[in-house]
Amino acid sequence: MTQKDPKLLIQPGPQLRQQMTTPVVMRDVWYALTPATLAGVWFFGLGALLVLLTCIAGAVLTEWYFAPEEKRGYFLGDGTAILTGWLLGLTLPPALPLWMAFIGGVVAVGIGKTMWGGMGANIFNPALVGRAFLLATFPIAMTTWTAPGDFFTIPSSVFALPLMQGVVDTVTQASPLGLMKFEHIDTPFFDLLFGNTSGSLGETSGLLLILGGGYLWWRRDLDWRIPIGILGTAMIFSLILFIVDADKYPGPIFTTFSGGMLLGALFMATDPVTSPLTKKGTWIFAIGIGILVVLIRVFGGFPEGMMYAILLMNAATPLIDLYTQPRVFGRELDSK
């Protein structure tokens, strides 16, 4: 075992171990999310941190509860439950009552993942399932955005009693997307870039999200086709709309840096479980999301469309995989 230079290795296989295991990838994603998360907590204060931690607690407890007793360590050790809770927390308003955040975490892991058969078997991105449930269940609380404020001030709505409404006592402010959609007010580019705007906890700082995505790409944990495809399509689509009527439609830069666009494109859509396997399929998936986001944002009823765009394309993923299977070597093109 302590042999320095093994000329002859005598041990049962496997001799070569893959370095990229699920826990390693999950930890990479944690590191990649850290800067944007810290920025979110810095801008929105300690309340945001509490919301985030509650989401993670809800997700982890659910995973623990539904895991087989003898395998609990294994189920929790790969870090997917923590990541699901974390990603969900990043998409929530910073002043959300904690009990709602907890329910979000429970639904994300329970209905989003465990119900389908656990890690790797789910069709939809678990974090987005949690968010979709919360948005459908508590539409008012989920769209009450607070302005970035003092670090130590925790909005009292965070501590609302379970089942009770939260009273937001800090400054509320429409998110840049809402301002654009309903009042046609543009938000300065640098605020969008650094994150000093209202919005979900982790989606405001474009720069740090790109940094995290870049780290993941460098570590090869992320298929670059998905973010490039989504952002490229959304930019081209919104550029066309912008040229048609610059007063009515937001420009491509605003489209890219506002709302959950970057968070979704870099961290949610790239989930290897819920995105297609083939290269061709990946492009179809990414372009589909890009088009859907702009369609929902510009012509739909909601200011933000990233969540529904990703969930819709998640649903299409098995079909995309089926139709983009490469030809099996030695067989005719049309035979299955």
Next chain:
Amino acid sequence: MAKEQHAYEEFMKGLWRENPVFVQVLGLCPLLAVTNSAINGLAMGLASFFVLLGSSILVSLLKSYIPKQVRISCFIIIIATFVTVVDYSLAAAMPVIHKELGAFIPLIVCNCLILGRMEAFASRNTLRMSIADAFGMGAGFLFALVALGGVREILGVGELFGISLFGPNFEPWVIMILPPGGFITLGVMLLYFNWVEEKKNKLDKQLAAEAGVN
């Protein structure tokens, strides 16, 4: 006495062991559509109960006169008769609830639970057994409807049978009174029932094994 026991068995079978909703998963259309409040669930459950009981009695009495080839249409006509009775009685007695339930009262005609009981039970058993079966199945369906409606009403508007439970600050779970809430609640309930069933089976097996050892 033995016969008495048997009828009781038939009743309990419908209420619990072969509950039409939680075990057989029948009659889901009215179940999911009208259970956004406990009172609607109760009304729908009672209506179905009455139709099931009435047609069970009639089918059981007429079973030797109904030709085998046209039995389904005969059952449907019998069921439709009772549904019409329920429809008009509800419209006269409780117009508000009748309006809320809307098309789902006439649709009791094609509730697969009721037709299924006619075909599988009432047309093959004595009047006495058929009544016991109809009571059990009807009560089981009623129980499921009220349970589902109750949960959805409590979470969806914070009330039960129209009585506020949590005060004015309650945050309603909007999804619960929408169709997805029905599916989610039913799913959770099915999960729970299957879990209880599995636990019971495990316990039975364990007891049997222990008895075998001894």
